[in-house]
Amino acid sequence: MTDLPDPRSPEYLAQRRKVIRQRNVALGLVLGFFALLFFAITIAKMDL
Amino acid sequence: MTQAATLPLPADWRDFYQLTKPRVMTLVIFTGLCALLAAPGSINPVLGFTAVLCIAVGAGGAAALNHWWEADIDAGMRRTQSRPIPSGRMERTAARDFGIGLSVGSVLVMGLAIGWLAAALLAFSIVYYAVIYTIWLKPRTPQNIVIGGGAGAFPPLIGWVAVTGDVTLMPIVLFSIIFMWTPPHFWALALFVQTDYAKVGIPMMPVVAGEASTRRQILVYAALLLPLSLVPCLIPFAQGGAGWIYGLAASVLSGGFLLLSIRVGLRRPTGPDDTLKPEKQLFFWSIIYLFALFAALVADRWILAPGL
Known part of the structure; x- marks a missing residue:
């Protein structure tokens, strides 16, 4: 990750938005995965 | 150069991933998985996967807490000074909260899905690494590695207990x-x-x-x-x-x-x-x-x- 020269510049703001968007996507994927996992665990426990 | 000119970007997902020490975790996952596969008995594949995932996430949580506590030490070593906190990409409290979140979450899921003995062992291994090793032993005694090595020895024990239910x-x-x-x-x-x-x-x-x-x-x-x-x-x-x-x-x-x-x-x-x-x-x-x-x-x- 690189430091940008001016935090008020459009490049910095665009880069910042990109990082936050990527974080949100990653968090969403993790939460979605765990939601699926909980369904799978529930089904697996019912089989026992 | 003004302070504003050096303002770093916020930590991205790779920084959080790096907090979990993925290379160390490989060995943790592998030994836990092998013990689970070698234990006498059987386990539903979904539950087996969940057990190994909880071991990995718990280890990642403990590693994040290690990053939080050792940020000052990491800043002084060439090998570790590019880590997220010493490099200024992440706040210390973010690593602490991330570590606590992963640790508590992994223990709860392990307890609810697999069993509370495996969950208790996982919780103990996290406390062992984050508190007994990182905070207490590592800065105090040259025997830190000997006693602290117990933390890395827990995954096969947890994997085995996930299948058999007893030690x-x-x-x-x-x-x-x-x-x-x-x-x-x-x-x-x-x-x-x-x-x-x-x-x-x-x-x-x-x-x-x-x-x-x-x-x-x-x-x-x-x-x-x-x-x-x-x-x-x-x-x-x-x-x-x-x-x-x-x-x-x-x-x-x-x-x-x-x-x-x-x-x-x-x-x-x-x-x-x-x-x-x-x-x-x-x-x-x-x-x-x-x-x-x-x-x-x-x-x-x-x-x-x-x-x-």
Whole structure:
């Protein structure tokens, strides 16, 4: 990750938005995965 | 240059991933998975996957707490100064909250999905690593690696308990093997990154007791590891013991480990130009050792005692 020269510049703001968007996507994927996992665990426990 | 001009971007997902020490976690996941596969009995694949995932996430949480606590130390070592906190990409509190979140979450899921004994062992292993090792022992005693090595020895115990539901002799032996393996593994590394540890005042064995003493102790632990690694062959199959495939692999791997340790134990570095090749070879062999030993345990169980 690189430091940008001016935090008020459009490049910095665009880069910042990109990082936050990527974080949100990653968090969403993790939460979605765990939601699926909980369904799978529930089904697996019912089989026992 | 103004303060605003050096404002870094917020931490991205890769920084959070790096907090979990993914390379260390590989070994943790592998030993936990192998114990789960080698344990007598069966487990639903989804639950088995969940157990290994909880071990990995718990280890990641403990690693994030280690990053949070050791940020100042990391800043002083070349090997660690590019980590998310010392490099300024992440707030310390973010690493702490992330670590606590992963730790609590992994223990809860383990308890609800697998069982509370496995969850209790996972919780204890996280506290052992984050508090007993990182906060208490590491900055205080050169024996930090010996006692703290217990933290890395928990995954096979947890994986085994996830299947059987109880702690028997075999998982304790697997725990002991990793416990005995840890000091020579880390001290071999400490011998060739010694200057970094000395700079930040961490009392690693080579810094406090000297190289000669560390080399002798590496040899002692490797000599003890050889017979210990063969103990699984003495345990009956029905109780999870191992057969000749594991025995052969353990003999070769532990024999190699001992030979490399003898080379490291008996040699004296020639000076600043010494490349420390035997120390590096021992370190890399120690990584291969643990992977191969646990892989042999699974192969042994699946080939010689399928269905048990």
